[in-house]
Amino acid sequence: MLNFHYNIKDKRMKNQFKIYVLMMAVSVSLLTACKKDFGDLNSNPNVPLSANTKYLFSSAVIGTRGIPNGAAGLLYVQHMAEFIYTNESRYQQIQYSYDGIYAGPVQDLQRIIKLNTDPATKSLKEVLDNGSNENQIGFARILKAFVMLQITDRWGNVPYREAGLGETNSQPKFDTQKFIYNDLLKELKEAPLQLVTAQPNDPLFGGDITKWKKWANSLRAIVALRMMKTEDVAVAKAAFSEAVTAGLMASNADNAIFNYQSNATYESPWYTNYVRNGRTDYGVSQTVVDNNMKPNADPRLPVFSRTVGSPAVYKGIPYGVTDQYSAGVDGALLGRAIYAQNFPLQLTTYAQMCFTMSEAVLEGWVAGSDAEMISWYNKGIEASMDQWSAVSTNPIVSITTAQKTAYEAMPNVLLTAGQTHDQKLEKIQTQKWLNFYMNNGYEAWAEWRRTGYPVLVPARDAANADKKIPRRQAYPKTESDLNKVNYDAAVAAQGPDALSTRLWWDRS
Template sequence: MKKSYIKYIAGAFIFVAASCKTGGDINVNPNQSPNVQTGYMLTSAIQFLGGINGAGATTNINSFAGELYSQYISETYYTNESQFALKQYDYQTYYTGPLLDLKTIISNNTDPAKKNLASTTKFGTNNDQIASARILSAFIYLTMTDRWGDIPYTQALSGASNFSPAFDAQKDIYTALMKELDEAQAQLGTTNSLTGDILFNGNNVRWKHWANSLHAIMALRLSKVDPATGKTEFAKAVAGGLMTSNDDNATYKYSSAQTNENPYFTNYRNRYDYAVSSLLVTTLKGLNDPRLAVYAAPTASNTIVGLPYGTYGDALGNYSAGTRDAPGNISLIGTALSDASSSSVWTSYAQVLFMQAEAAHLNWIAGGDGAAADFYNKGVTASLEQNGISSADVATYLGQASVKFNASTALDQILTQKWIANFLGDGWESWAEYRRTGLPKLLDPVPGSLSPGQRIPRRQQYPQTEHDLNLTNYNAVIARQGADALNTRVYWDKQ
């Protein structure tokens, strides 16, 4: 029996060896291309930022955490995030996910041995693929550096050649990203060629407008720390061409498929962790704002009631989030923004108009407060139209004394309307704008919170892996930037 067993083993070995010799590697999938499909990598990178493919609740653009930091929503049962109990946030998946995919797109479209392969060229011209990957990478790095400050940039994504990248100063990252965006928008061709682009549907003009609008966002972020450079860079972005209508919005489209549904709909399947904040409700009610009925769902008594932000313990007494079908006594997020297929706008035309309103008020662009008023009115109109408000109601809203542009309160009005317009869009962007300007007036300090002085954080702490695996560079960045703490300010934060 033993000899027979050995014989079968030997026979099987000879058969496998012969198969390998004549048929090739048995581990190669004959139904899978051996070459990278670059368009699928662009799709994957965009989907990651939308919150699927394992992106989680803190790395997608309209994440729960970003919306909480901006006080658009409040936590109903667990207050750890709104109380800033979570200090360390991990950015590693940005590097290992979308940034690596986008680097591969650029590499394959640059490498002479790969740039002309059908697996590359069927997804668009080399230049269009490179440019879109550069723009999306810049958007990701901007989000990251505004959250953590100094981060690995020039030495990032080096693979085995460097597992311990140094941290670049945020000032230098900003300079590099504005250069990237300027070059990338100029690199886009005049004929649309991209496929796999689920953000702008292969429209090069929209990619170009987004790149220049991101450039303008970064320029305005320098208003307190380096206004001269900010003004110059803002003018450069305007000259390149900013968003021109709501059709240009950088909109991530969710679907009814459970693999790509809106994250708030997912949460509302059974948890109901989030309600609209009382700050949002009070602000909109004070302005008789028609967006309130879009942003917030009615309670059981058919009223709109916000939940105080960072509610600690039983401070509110008895309250219930209820469910979508059976509302409680606080308002959930409106169904228009929390259905399975509700879209999320990462960068909007309204936001770009409000930036130009501020720039005109600062005399960064021509027109002074006259131009500022015009951009402000157009920004309010764009946001209202984006949310389905009728033209008649737009006119009524703009005619109110509390909404009409007033040069003496211009910044407060512009930043408040910008904050309202960005509800459930890019919460990280709204948090950055609050840190830059102190507007609108959020609840700060947050009673009962665990941050230093109970204040809204000025940055987020690095992931533990930087301390454990990259200690030399971690110590160097702390020595330069300041303590790895929530109250350490990033480069542009001088408010």
């Protein structure tokens, strides 16, 4: 089975990438400003190339791209199902490794922060070529907050204050999720204030600091809302209000996107595995196609899924069944847009923030009427349809205003003032879940754990102890083997190192 999360192969590929970007850096210098740049590098023989924070930042962004869209998250929330090797969708895999995330983007970003704060390095040309110290620290803090949010939402208590220190601390202590979440609120509040100029080599926003600030504010709102059922709800509610005032994403143009390219070096992993290597082990689940999209005539369906059979029909794959049963299943593959070589990975979107605002109005976190709650909800649907229409290919799907309006009026989609609180929340969260499709499975999983919506039926042939959808992932074996004292302390504080243990924000 395709493994999108980090493993030894990922770390080897990351090291190869770092060698590649450094070689490219030298090549570009030789081509564009050979004498000047080559001379400057030689004038500091004791400074390693890793002091070039420009390439550390690019490497960190590249390393971040695989974190939110791991196969396990997409399977837990039933965006896709497996034709063969169905162990992961039946929750048979318990331990997941974060070693590559810490050794990759976390360490890269921590190194950027250190190089820009250490008196011995902060004034080096190799550092300042990428902008002012404060500016670089601000960008690194925002991206690191995004990465650490992904980590703690999967494992709970994890190394945080002592993370990314490399060989100087190979046995880091674990911080509680409560501490991490509160610190993320601080980081995402302070970091945007450090941004003053564009960041060179910015694969996410092309150096646009306004978009970076909106992303940071949007992430702060997401973090805050996830704390809704904790003892820190008052702090979270205040942080949410501050984030909204500071300015969230305001259109699809603000989306945080990693743009894969139409070349073998930076192509989408979906393309690599399913076009270049010809794999066919994942398809669209019945949960998405048969239970949600077809009954509501969702115009995004031709983008999400291919057809199957003759005559051609949209048909999802049963979720969470044994290999023996799945081998004879007839179901549709993922949509061709998803297999495009340059399929963009949407990390955080305007549509997501519209649904977040709709829920915030519903819960009284921001002032607003039922009409405003409904307006945010419909804006989210329309933004999602525009987002998916923009990436559609074979077929090209242009979703009209009339189609959007008709979809919003479908009984299972229509949001009204007269519905109960839970009915409203279910509709908001179901649309948010659909928008996360094949982009951020782990975020969809976090939202499902937080709210219980959409209603998902656990795998029919679940292989885990309680036969329920996992609430977290177990720590990698490296922790119990090489960091046992701190591992034991984390387990004692959080609960058994099992799929069924609930995280701090998931315990009400």
